[in-house]
Each structure stands twice: as structure tokens, then as C-alpha cells.
Amino acid sequence: MALHEGQAQEVVKKTAATRTAALLLTPALAAAALPDRATDRAAGRPAPGRTTVPEQAASEESSAGAAGIGDPYFPNAGNGGYDVAHYAIRLRYTPRGQRIAGTTTITAHATQNLARFNLDFSGHKVRSVKVNGAAASFARRGQELEITPRGGIAQGARFSVAVAYAGSPRQLNDPGLGRTGWIPTGDGAVTLSQPVGSASWFPLNDHPADKATYAYTITVPKGLKVVANGELEGSANIGRTSTFKWSSSKPMAGYLAMIAIGRFKTLDSQSPGGVRSFVAVDRANPSIPKRLQELTDKVTDWGVRLFGPYPFDSTGGVVDDVRVGYALETQNRPVYPGGANMTLIVHELAHQWFGNSVSISRWQDIWLNEGFATYAEWLWSEQHGGRKAEAYFTDAYSKTGDFAGWKVPTGEPGRKKLFAAFPVYTRGAMTLHMLRKTVGDTVFFQILRAWTAEHAHGNATTADFRKLAERVSGRDLDKLFDTWLSTKGKPSLR
Ligand SMILES: [Zn+2]
Known part of the structure; x- marks a missing residue:
């Protein structure tokens, strides 16, 4: 899910929910x-x-x-x-x-x-x-x-x-989560759940x-x-x-x-990298299906190079005329209410690997979805002549110690701050950037690809990610993850 800024800030202000110890969550x-x-x-x-x-x-x-x-x-x-x-x-x-x-x-x-x-x-x-x-x-x-x-x-x-x-x-x-479920549109309905x-x-x-x-x-x-x-x-x-x-x-x-459901212009084709793609645009929306498809294909093929094989049989996207304040990474085919831009497309398509193929086992671990999709935005920018990931990190880190966003632990945000922009999305991406700086680029991208390969179409937890990162890098990363995921307050760069 990608939040609009206004809503994200509103979510940040809510108080943390008290919660009990987590249980393992496979049905059995x-x-x-x-x-x-x-x-x-x-x-x-x-x-x-x-x-x-x-x-x-x-x-x-x-x-x-x-x-x-x-x-x-x-x-x-x-x-x-x-x-x-x-x-x-x-x-x-x-x-x-x-x-x-x-x-x-x-x-x-x-x-x-x-x-x-x-x-x-x-x-x-x-x-x-x-x-x-x-x-x-x-x-x-x-x-x-x-x-x-x-x-x-x-x-x-x-x-x-x-x-x-x-x-x-x-x-x-839900005041913290926005409108979800069956959402009526001008010519039909869309489900965002x-x-x-x-x-x-x-x-x-x-x-x-x-x-x-x-x-x-x-x-x-x-x-x-x-x-x-x-x-x-x-x-x-x-x-x-x-x-x-x-x-x-x-x-x-x-x-x-x-x-x-609605009146859609649709396009069915294949990306240059060979992934089938299907896009749909509300007839009442000025977005151009061909443009949505080109950007979708470009990001999908980029994701394959960076994150590993595309996990599903097709990619795509839907632009629908509905105002809910967020876009959602619905499997194979994200929904972009009102329209899409490059950052949104990168975010929602990154979720096809991080969140959709490798799914969380408990909602507490939502940073595994949102921190990774946010870091994908930084990586896209860095690799396409935009700001470097380091610049995004430095910018976020410049928030002073009394900033409320630091008070919510990324790995345990509480139900009401599940989609809080700074603690979950930004600090989640900052955690990955710190990991990258610690282990180096080669090992970092090996970790990402091992993650999407070993847990493809399954479920995983933060503990699983920590274990995998330590195994692939051969390093003890407890201090890094404890500091960035579990500690309240602005982490020290030591
Ligand atoms: Zn998201």
C-alpha cells in the first residue's frame, strides 16, 4: 500500500496500541x-x-x-x-x-x-x-x-x-486504515482490502x-x-x-x-523481458493505457534483474476513478486510484516480490512489505539518474530526536500505526539501507534475491529475514537489526 502524504501524517499521530505477545501464525x-x-x-x-x-x-x-x-x-x-x-x-x-x-x-x-x-x-x-x-x-x-x-x-x-x-x-x-473493502466507483466497483x-x-x-x-x-x-x-x-x-x-x-x-468492474480501456501484451502484462484504465480517466503499460513493463523487467524472477504469470495495473487516498499492490495487478506515477508503480510492483510472493505471517511484520517497497523507490531513483538512496537516508535521518516518528519501533508498530509513513515505510527502508552499507552492495542484493527465492509463494517473519541476512553475509547483524527495528527513539549511527 502506498499512502498519500496527508493520510500518512494523520496515521503517525495516532497513539500506539497496546498488544500482547505474538503467536506463530500458520493455521496449524x-x-x-x-x-x-x-x-x-x-x-x-x-x-x-x-x-x-x-x-x-x-x-x-x-x-x-x-x-x-x-x-x-x-x-x-x-x-x-x-x-x-x-x-x-x-x-x-x-x-x-x-x-x-x-x-x-x-x-x-x-x-x-x-x-x-x-x-x-x-x-x-x-x-x-x-x-x-x-x-x-x-x-x-x-x-x-x-x-x-x-x-x-x-x-x-x-x-x-x-x-x-x-x-x-x-x-x-477505519480512521487509521482508510476506506477498504467493496468500493463503489462511477461506473462499477473495485475491491481494495x-x-x-x-x-x-x-x-x-x-x-x-x-x-x-x-x-x-x-x-x-x-x-x-x-x-x-x-x-x-x-x-x-x-x-x-x-x-x-x-x-x-x-x-x-x-x-x-x-x-x-467498470468501463475500461484494456491492453494485453508482453514486456520486453517476456512477462505478460495486462493493464486497464477507467474510460473516464485521462490516463493513457499504453503509457501505464510501458511504465509497468519497464519496472517489472527492472525488478526481475534486481530482485529475481517475476513471481507470477503476468504483471499489469488498473487505474480506476476512485478516491481512497492510497494505491494497493493487489496481486499481479495493482490498483492506482485516480492515476499512477513512476514512484507508485515502482512501489506497488516491488510488492509483487515483497509482500505478495513472500508474504507476512503476522501483521506486525508489515515493514517486510512496506520498508522493502519504499527502498525499491530509492533504488529506482538511484539507478535512473535521480537522488541516491544515501540522500533519501540522510534526509530522513536529519529529523531531530524528538520527532514523533522515531518513537514507534519499525518491527512492532502496533495495529493503529500499521501503515504509519515514517516508522514503517521510511525507517523500514532506512533499515535496509543500513544493512546495505554494512554488508556491501554485492552481498546486499544477494540477500534480497535469496529472500525472494527461498520464500517464494510462502510466508516469512522478521526473524526469518534476520537469519537469512546473517547466513548470506556471514556476519552477526543482531545489533543492527535490534537498533533499527526494535528500539524506540532515533538510532545512533555509532
Ligand atoms: Zn506499500
Whole structure:
């Protein structure tokens, strides 16, 4: 995510959230780490419309999956007890009232015996829930959709959940995070869901620790187009509607799921380096698709040279007419509200390696996304005749010791300062610059490429990065990382 300056400053002023110790966050570990919570919930408060859990499933070996995946910043985000492999999202969109109706079918496997499990889903009317094709009872508590399959699900079993729903998605508005979720535009809608907006438009395990592949089948009134993550598999006109199929065969964090509906000018081609690219520009926007595509291709090919192989099957971008105050690195195809410029494109495409392919396991580590994407901006500038990374660093370091931005530790910013411009973005980039100065250019770029290669399409933590940097450089870097990531106050240059 790239914030506009005004909003970024506003975020900086907010007070830090108090937080508890972090837990490991793979679904399996989260389930293992939260037995008490899982057991408490299995004991179950009666919910309207829920059938009695069969005795076998309610035995002591079977319990409810946790209502959260274990992220202290977002306790309700994600769920425990299962791991999603694939989402198939089928929606029909009606512009009047921004109504959507359809079914999301999830393929997952159970990481524990499950008498019950949750999905994250807010708003809408849920019409039915089926598990492995059989009707399942369900209840709703806030953003939690609690599903009780008949007979439970055995640990290790692969299962499907089909949730049919209809309604007008509500966009979320968090003072620290801005507008997210399903955002209406002049000619349709676009979804921008970092960090937890996806649950406002489809049911999911809403945490980057559980990545999955996606397929979208979106039906819209004829004349509108649908752009999404991944590859366009085809489109067809039937009567007064058009249906677009997109699919993303590489794992993706739920907050990166993007569909844009509207009147778009589109271009489908290939970068000089051989990466397929697909761009879309709102017809009402003055941006020129060819220009967006040229810049996108140039940055993508540059990223390949610097960071390693492009992680996905295509690159691209979407310019849509919507004012949310930020651009977002939605997988394969960032969204640039209102328009794009070179810095934004560099930032959002750098995220394809840093954040999208290598994803965080817990929100606390967001500097692994934003610090790296910001440093990519500095590197681009330095390598294209602009300011050197050292000049950006010196400029940021010139802020006096009483500057509020120094008080928030980059590696532990707190939920309310998750996207704070200085502590997370700038000081994150400064951390990388200090690492580069310490280990030298050759080793520094080896570290970046080892990071994107070893964790491609997976998840990683700050501890993983520290370990990798020490291994590749052969140096003890504890003091550097402790100083720059964990210490409050302006770091000394020794
Ligand atoms: Zn970003």
C-alpha cells in the first residue's frame, strides 16, 4: 500500500496500541497454540438455527476451530483448524444498489478434528452453507460465520464449503486504515482490502498466513468489463450480461483479492523481458493505457534483474476513478486510484516480490512489505539518474530526536500505526539501507534475491529475514537489526 502524504501524517499521530505477545501464525500452529480458546468455543453458546453437534464429532478429540488465526493486531482475522487451498468466487453484479449475489466455494483441509469452524464474512444475507455438498447449519457473530458440518470433519480431510449469499457489500472505514473493502466507483466497483476488507465481500480465512489460489466468475451487465488478479481465462455474452473468468494459479493472501468492474480501456501484451502484462484504465480517466503499460513493463523487467524472477504469470495495473487516498499492490495487478506515477508503480510492483510472493505471517511484520517497497523507490531513483538512496537516508535521518516518528519501533508498530509513513515505510527502508552499507552492495542484493527465492509463494517473519541476512553475509547483524527495528527513539549511527 502506498499512502498519500496527508493520510500518512494523520496515521503517525495516532497513539500506539497496546498488544500482547505474538503467536506463530500458520493455521496449524495457531490451532495448536490456542487449545483453551478452541475448547472454550467448542463448549459452545447456543446459536439460533444451529443443529445439535453429533456426539461423535463433539467428543474430546474434536472441537471448534479457533475464531482467530492468532494475530494480536487483528484477533478476529483468519480462523484456526483448517488451511484453504482454493477459492472459487462466482458473483453476479447489479449496479443499482451495488448488489452482488453468488457463491464462494472454498476447498480446504482440516488441521485438526473439527466439530465446527469459522469463516470471516461480514454483511450480506447468507442463503445457504454446504459442506461437501450437504447442507450445514451456520450462525453469525459479527464478522464470524460459524459453520457446523453434520458429523464434523476429521483432521487431515480435504473438504469443500459453499456459501451462497446476496446483498450490498458495506465498505469499511477505519480512521487509521482508510476506506477498504467493496468500493463503489462511477461506473462499477473495485475491491481494495488491506488489511481486513475482503470479508466484506466474500467469505474467507482472512489472514495472509493462509494463502490460496483463486478463480473468479463474475457476471455483469453487458457493456461493463471485469478485471481481476491472475489471468483472464475467457469472457462470454449471454443475453444482457457478460461473464468474465479470471484465475490466479499462484497462492495469494486474501487481502490482495481484487476485482474491478467498470468501463475500461484494456491492453494485453508482453514486456520486453517476456512477462505478460495486462493493464486497464477507467474510460473516464485521462490516463493513457499504453503509457501505464510501458511504465509497468519497464519496472517489472527492472525488478526481475534486481530482485529475481517475476513471481507470477503476468504483471499489469488498473487505474480506476476512485478516491481512497492510497494505491494497493493487489496481486499481479495493482490498483492506482485516480492515476499512477513512476514512484507508485515502482512501489506497488516491488510488492509483487515483497509482500505478495513472500508474504507476512503476522501483521506486525508489515515493514517486510512496506520498508522493502519504499527502498525499491530509492533504488529506482538511484539507478535512473535521480537522488541516491544515501540522500533519501540522510534526509530522513536529519529529523531531530524528538520527532514523533522515531518513537514507534519499525518491527512492532502496533495495529493503529500499521501503515504509519515514517516508522514503517521510511525507517523500514532506512533499515535496509543500513544493512546495505554494512554488508556491501554485492552481498546486499544477494540477500534480497535469496529472500525472494527461498520464500517464494510462502510466508516469512522478521526473524526469518534476520537469519537469512546473517547466513548470506556471514556476519552477526543482531545489533543492527535490534537498533533499527526494535528500539524506540532515533538510532545512533555509532
Ligand atoms: Zn506499500
